[in-house]
Amino acid sequence: MARGWLAAGFIVGALTVASASDQWPRFRGLDAGIAADHPALPDRWSRTENVVWAVDVPGMGWSSPVVWGDLIFLTSAVAPGPIDVPKPGFYTPDYSYPRSTEVHRWMVYAVDFKTGKIRWEREVHRGAPAAQKHHKNTYASETPVTDGERVYTYFGGIGLFVFDLAGKLLWSKPSDPLQMRGWGTAASPTVHENRVYIVNDNDTASSMAAYDAKTGDIIWRVAREESSNWSTPFVWEHDLGTEIVTTGSKKVRSYDLDGRLKWELTGMTSIQIPTPFAKHGLLFISSGYLGDAVRPVYAVRPGGSRDISLKEGETSNRYVAWAQRRLGTYATSGLVYGDYYYSLLDRGFLVCIDARTGNEVYARQRISGEASGFTASPWAYNGRIFALSEDGDTFVMQAGPEFKLLGKNALDEMALASPAIAQGSLILRTASKLYRITNQAAR
Amino acid sequence: MGESLRRHHRVATLTARAVIGIVITCCSGSARFVPVSAQTRLEVVGSIPGPAEHVRVQGTYAYVVAGPRLSIVDVNNPALPKVRGSFTLPEPIYGVAVSGVAVYVANGVGGLAILDVSDPDAPRLLGSLKTRGVALRVAVAGTKAVVGDRTSGVEVIDVSNPAKPVLLGSHYTSGYVTDVAASGSLAYVIDASTDLSLIDISKSGPPDEVSVQESSHRTDIIATAPANSSTRAATLVCISGGGLLQVYDVSDPSTARRVSTHKIPERTAGQAKRAAGPQRSWTSVAGGLAFDGSLAYVAGGSEGLQIVDLSDPAKPKMIAFHRTAGPVRDVAAAGQLVFVVVGETGTAPQESNADARQAGVVVLRRVS
Numbered sequence: 001m002a003r004g005w006l007a008a009g010f011i012v013g014a015l016t017v018a019s020a021s022d023q024w025p026r027f028r029g030l031d032a033g034i035a036a037d038h039p040a041l042p043d044r045w046s047r048t049e050n051v052v053w054a055v056d057v058p059g060m061g062w063s064s065p066v067v068w069g070d071l072i073f074l075t076s077a078v079a080p081g082p083i084d085v086p087k088p089g090f091y092t093p094d095y096s097y098p099r100s101t102e103v104h105r106w107m108v109y110a111v112d113f114k115t116g117k118i119r120w121e122r123e124v125h126r127g128a129p130a131a132q133k134h135h136k137n138t139y140a141s142e143t144p145v146t147d148g149e150r151v152y153t154y155f156g157g158i159g160l161f162v163f164d165l166a167g168k169l170l171w172s173k174p175s176d177p178l179q180m181r182g183w184g185t186a187a188s189p190t191v192h193e194n195r196v197y198i199v200n201d202n203d204t205a206s207s208m209a210a211y212d213a214k215t216g217d218i219i220w221r222v223a224r225e226e227s228s229n230w231s232t233p234f235v236w237e238h239d240l241g242t243e244i245v246t247t248g249s250k251k252v253r254s255y256d257l258d259g260r261l262k263w264e265l266t267g268m269t270s271i272q273i274p275t276p277f278a279k280h281g282l283l284f285i286s287s288g289y290l291g292d293a294v295r296p297v298y299a300v301r302p303g304g305s306r307d308i309s310l311k312e313g314e315t316s317n318r319y320v321a322w323a324q325r326r327l328g329t330y331a332t333s334g335l336v337y338g339d340y341y342y343s344l345l346d347r348g349f350l351v352c353i354d355a356r357t358g359n360e361v362y363a364r365q366r367i368s369g370e371a372s373g374f375t376a377s378p379w380a381y382n383g384r385i386f387a388l389s390e391d392g393d394t395f396v397m398q399a400g401p402e403f404k405l406l407g408k409n410a411l412d413e414m415a416l417a418s419p420a421i422a423q424g425s426l427i428l429r430t431a432s433k434l435y436r437i438t439n440q441a442a443r
Numbered sequence: 444m445g446e447s448l449r450r451h452h453r454v455a456t457l458t459a460r461a462v463i464g465i466v467i468t469c470c471s472g473s474a475r476f477v478p479v480s481a482q483t484r485l486e487v488v489g490s491i492p493g494p495a496e497h498v499r500v501q502g503t504y505a506y507v508v509a510g511p512r513l514s515i516v517d518v519n520n521p522a523l524p525k526v527r528g529s530f531t532l533p534e535p536i537y538g539v540a541v542s543g544v545a546v547y548v549a550n551g552v553g554g555l556a557i558l559d560v561s562d563p564d565a566p567r568l569l570g571s572l573k574t575r576g577v578a579l580r581v582a583v584a585g586t587k588a589v590v591g592d593r594t595s596g597v598e599v600i601d602v603s604n605p606a607k608p609v610l611l612g613s614h615y616t617s618g619y620v621t622d623v624a625a626s627g628s629l630a631y632v633i634d635a636s637t638d639l640s641l642i643d644i645s646k647s648g649p650p651d652e653v654s655v656q657e658s659s660h661r662t663d664i665i666a667t668a669p670a671n672s673s674t675r676a677a678t679l680v681c682i683s684g685g686g687l688l689q690v691y692d693v694s695d696p697s698t699a700r701r702v703s704t705h706k707i708p709e710r711t712a713g714q715a716k717r718a719a720g721p722q723r724s725w726t727s728v729a730g731g732l733a734f735d736g737s738l739a740y741v742a743g744g745s746e747g748l749q750i751v752d753l754s755d756p757a758k759p760k761m762i763a764f765h766r767t768a769g770p771v772r773d774v775a776a777a778g779q780l781v782f783v784v785v786g787e788t789g790t791a792p793q794e795s796n797a798d799a800r801q802a803g804v805v806v807l808r809r810v811s
Contacts, residue, residue: 087575090595091595291618291619291635293636326636347615347616347617348615366652369649369651370649
């Protein structure tokens with residue numbers, strides 16, 4: 001077994017209220033960062049307070065944990081020697097990002113929800129990395145996804161590896177190394193009705209592919225006129241049908257389930273990371289590279305075809321319900337909680353607007369002048385908005401039309417992964433640990 | 444460079460004295476008349492051979508930057524500038540500020556470097572501080588240096604002992620920082636979000652944001668007008684970018700207020716990027732901005748140098764402009780003298796001019 005997985009000595013017991021709605025099967029869960037209210041979900045924690053268990057995770061990975069039943073899945077890339085944790089914040093360590101020559105092990109872990117103990121682990125690849133990565137990125141930044149029958153794990157430039165929940169490898173699809181500006185990969189796979197969708201935007205030949213979830217057979221692949229992006233595709237189910245929405249630095253493109261282009265939207269920033277999502281019958285798209293002046297958020301109605309782009313000076317049209325030119329985020333994805341759209345700007349601001357109209361509810365509020373920056377996407381439950389900084393501090397804010405900072409929970413370690421929330425617990429990953437946190441008072 | 448470029452400038456310099464209107468060509472290529480109300484003209488008095496990217500002037504010395512090299516040029520006789528000494532840093536110099544006998548250098552990934560220029564023949568490195576990001580711009584107010592660190596926001600550094608600069612705190616702006624200025628206890632920061640942030644740099648620790656003013660226009664370069672002599676604080680800042688000069692009243696820092704917006708011709712961002720080349724597209728902002736009294740000098744790239752009278756900040760008036768053979772990249776002003784960095788003419792068809800493919804600093808004298 002890999003080093004680590006030392007369950008901390010303060011296991012305080014489990015609070016589980018198992019139900020289908022308590023799964024967290026993909027990046028940001030089934031409701032784009034929103035968890036159903038639950039008295040056991042915490043709003044205060046530390047490295048010890050309200051911690052059910054905390055375990056060391058070998059290697060490095062900014063992939064989020066996902067939860068199905070009594071299992072938590074996560075991935076990591078394990079290099080020999082001590083973990084090289086980068087500094088948090090927005091900085092440029094150097095112009096070049098040298099490729100590691102060390103032999104890494106690309107790992108998939110299944111962790112017991114109740115105890116934090118490893119149930120199974122699988123090495124899917126071993127070798128020196130074939131491509132460079134950004135100092136702050138990891139070789140395991142893609143979040144796994146599960147449909148309750150299989151768990152789909154993807155490592156850009158390594159391959160797609162699919163297991164049953166007991167850890168049996170069912171099929172795999174190796175992939176060639178990807179040139180990604182030297183920054184590495186991060187776009188996660190998406191699963192919908194027995195298909196796995198992978199968007200592979202890179203500097204050489206971008207594409208999107210659909211695989212048979214059971215067999216791994218490729219169903220279709222379409223070329224994409226894009227260079228490197230890091231955004232996870234979103235399957236949008238609405239009254240008029242189902243479509244696959246992808247965001248790129250050139251265009252937002254929506255495809256039908258056979259890979260045919262349905263509509264496209266121009267007006268994005270230079271680099272695309274946030275993941276689209278839907279709420280209140282609208283699709284929300286955020287694009288906010290920090291070096292660009294216009295950093296839009298679009299709210300899109302279903303039913304679009306061909307080019308639905310806004311013309312110069314427009315803020316809406318038949319299919320774009322509203323657009324805000326300065327609301328977009330660089331890495332974090334948006335959050336719609338209740339009637340409001342919250343934009344967690346990466347440099348530490350929160351903005352709130354009316355999700356249906358795009359009207360401002362409150363302008364940019366600085367969460368903390370001391371935060372190094374925010375990469376994990378915000379989440380919400382119990383009337384609270386949570387924002388995890390790269391320092392490992394989670395800022396707790398009240399939801400609603402008035403900004404109010406309620407507190408800060410420190411884990412004292414770098415954190416970029418968005419958490420999972422299931423069964424009354426917050427599953428939170430830092431650079432070296434995985435925490436299960438729950439409100440002890442609600443036991 | 445000398446004579447050919449100088450001759451070209453003589454020809455290109457427009458004199459406002461005898462005209463009631465001058466024709467300028469906007470970015471779009473359309474032409475319009477601009478009224479001229481002042482009796483101002485510029486005459487070429489000398490030149491400093493290039494290459495050059497930035498220029499600052501203090502006393503009788505010009506500080507000229509080209510790549511990683513800073514040269515000190517004696518301009519006591521502006522007709523015959525004389526290079527006295529130079530210093531080469533390990534990284535390209537992206538921004539420079541002069542205060543007393545020290546030159547503060549934004550040295551890219553090298554951070555902040557401080558040079559002792561008390562002996563202009565032998566400048567030497569006094570101290571340095573690696574910053575988190577890429578140091579692109581620097582401003583100095585008293586014993587504080589403010590570094591625009593692009594991705595990493597703004598770093599406030601105590602330079603009371605220039606041999607040992609100490610980081611006091613840092614501050615994130617909403618977007619990547621594009622330029623900084625400083626005056627008294629305040630730093631003025633613009634970023635890619637087109638925000639103007641006023642930051643209190645008087646204390647140690649993380650600096651406090653005093654106010655933020657959102658602008659709907661592009662913000663590339665910022666400069667403070669000469670400070671109020673009693674409060675030592677600036678009352679006016681100007682921001683150029685996107686073909687506009689925005690004028691802000693900052694006499695009350697908590698409510699920075701835009702008082703006017705003046706259209707100026709300048710090359711487009713796309714042109715600037717192409718001229719800068721792929722490696723330096725985000726480090727090379729075409730244009731500079733300098734004040735002398737109530738006059739603002741705006742480096743407008745291929746559109747030349749513009750002089751804007753801000754004696755009534757609510758009603759800026761362009762009183763003269765000066766065409767150069769190549770794009771104007773930076774400008775510094777000291778009294779009647781104006782130092783203009785002229786880049787190579789580049790490859791854009793409209794800029795092709797085989798007789799003037801030279802670059803350097805042109806020294807102009809303002810004659811009113």
